[in-house]
Amino acid sequence: MFTGIITGIGRIAAVDPLGTTPQHGKRLRIEVPTGYLEDVGLGDSIALNGACMTVTTLDAAHHQFTVDISAESLNKTAGLDKPQPINLEKALRAHDRLGGHLVSGHVDGLGVVQFFEQVGESWELRVLAPPLLAKYLAYKGSITVNGVSLTVNRIADNAQGCELSINLIPHTVQNTALHTLQAGSAVNLEIDLIARYVERMLSAPTPAPGLA
Numbered sequence: 001m002f003t004g005i006i007t008g009i010g011r012i013a014a015v016d017p018l019g020t021t022p023q024h025g026k027r028l029r030i031e032v033p034t035g036y037l038e039d040v041g042l043g044d045s046i047a048l049n050g051a052c053m054t055v056t057t058l059d060a061a062h063h064q065f066t067v068d069i070s071a072e073s074l075n076k077t078a079g080l081d082k083p084q085p086i087n088l089e090k091a092l093r094a095h096d097r098l099g100g101h102l103v104s105g106h107v108d109g110l111g112v113v114q115f116f117e118q119v120g121e122s123w124e125l126r127v128l129a130p131p132l133l134a135k136y137l138a139y140k141g142s143i144t145v146n147g148v149s150l151t152v153n154r155i156a157d158n159a160q161g162c163e164l165s166i167n168l169i170p171h172t173v174q175n176t177a178l179h180t181l182q183a184g185s186a187v188n189l190e191i192d193l194i195a196r197y198v199e200r201m202l203s204a205p206t207p208a209p210g211l212a
Contacts, residue, residue, distance in 0.1 A: 001092045002047050004100030004142075004149020006176045008036050008088040010048075015082060018068060025070040027056075028080065032063050032088065040065070045091040045105070049079045049177070050147030050188040052091075052105025077107050078186035079146065085177040087147040100149025101142040102193045109133050111145070113185040114163060123168040125150075125181070129189055134162035136191040136199065144190035148176050 014029040030048070037060040040046070044055045046067075053067040074081055091105075092098075115126040127145060129137060134157055137143065141152050143164065150172075154165040173179045181187065 002052070002089050002103040002105050002147075003092055003096070003098055004050075004103045004144050004147065005089065006087045006148055007090055008033050009085055009175070009177050010036075010088045011085050012080070012083045013064065023071055025068060026074060026081070027066055027068050028053075029064055029066050030086070030088075032065070034063055036088070037063065037065060040090065047087075047089040047091075047103075047105045047147050049077070049086045050103075050105065050144050050190055051077045051080065051107050076110075077188050078110050079188065085180055087177045089147055101144075103144050103147075103149065103190060104193060106190060107188045108136075108191050109189050111187045111189045113181050113183055113187060115183060116181050116185075121170060123170075123173055125166045125168055125178070127164055127166070127187060127189070128160060129162045129164060131161045133189060133191055136195040137162050137164055138195075141195070142192045144188075146176075146178060146181075146187050148172065148178060 010030045010032045012028055013031045016027045018024045018027055040055060042055055042058055045052050046055060055065050056068050057066040069080060079086060109130045111127040111129045114128050117124060137152060137155050139152060139155060143150055143152055150166045152164045153167050156163045
């Protein structure tokens with residue numbers, strides 16, 4: 001589990017194929033800030049732009065680690081297929097503060113940035129979410145964008161999906177890789193975990209008497 005509070009900005013330094021066919025995945029080599037890997041071990045989970053990955057090799061002395069990502073995961077995520085800055089979050093420990101919201105590290109869909117500009121001292125980010133995710137988005141609800149826990153300030157449903165507007169304070173822009181976004185950028189979205197369970201409870205069929 002994660003919280004959507006970014007613990008470091010890393011960079012994909014290399015993307016190497018794990019095979020010769022489109023069905024093969026990639027091995028990513030990630031460069032991280034000095035000291036970031038001091039409490040990380042092989043097999044640990046780290047979210048990359050909101051996608052939970054497993055550490056497969058570790059080189060703390062050179063501030064880097066690798067993950068293997070399947071072709072399926074590459075097809076379902078954005079920002080993990082080429083060298084670029086990425087958001088990092090280590091898995092939540094039992095005694096950690098839950099500063100954001102409960103995040104599983106599983107990408108529910110890809111959004112597209114419609115607008116990202118400075119408004120006053122802050123920044124407005126507008127993202128078009130796929131139609132299938134629209135029912136999980138609500139005013140003042142939580143959404144994870146590229147691994148960052150954010151609050152929805154406004155929603156607008158249209159034929160293409162649901163456009164959500166988010167206000168980013170300068171601290172968030174400066175301390176995450178969201179500052180690299182621009183109109184047209186694809187982003188990883190994870191809906192609120194509680195909304196997922198509420199939808200299931202409301203849609204599940206009611207057992208017949210005597211079968212419960």
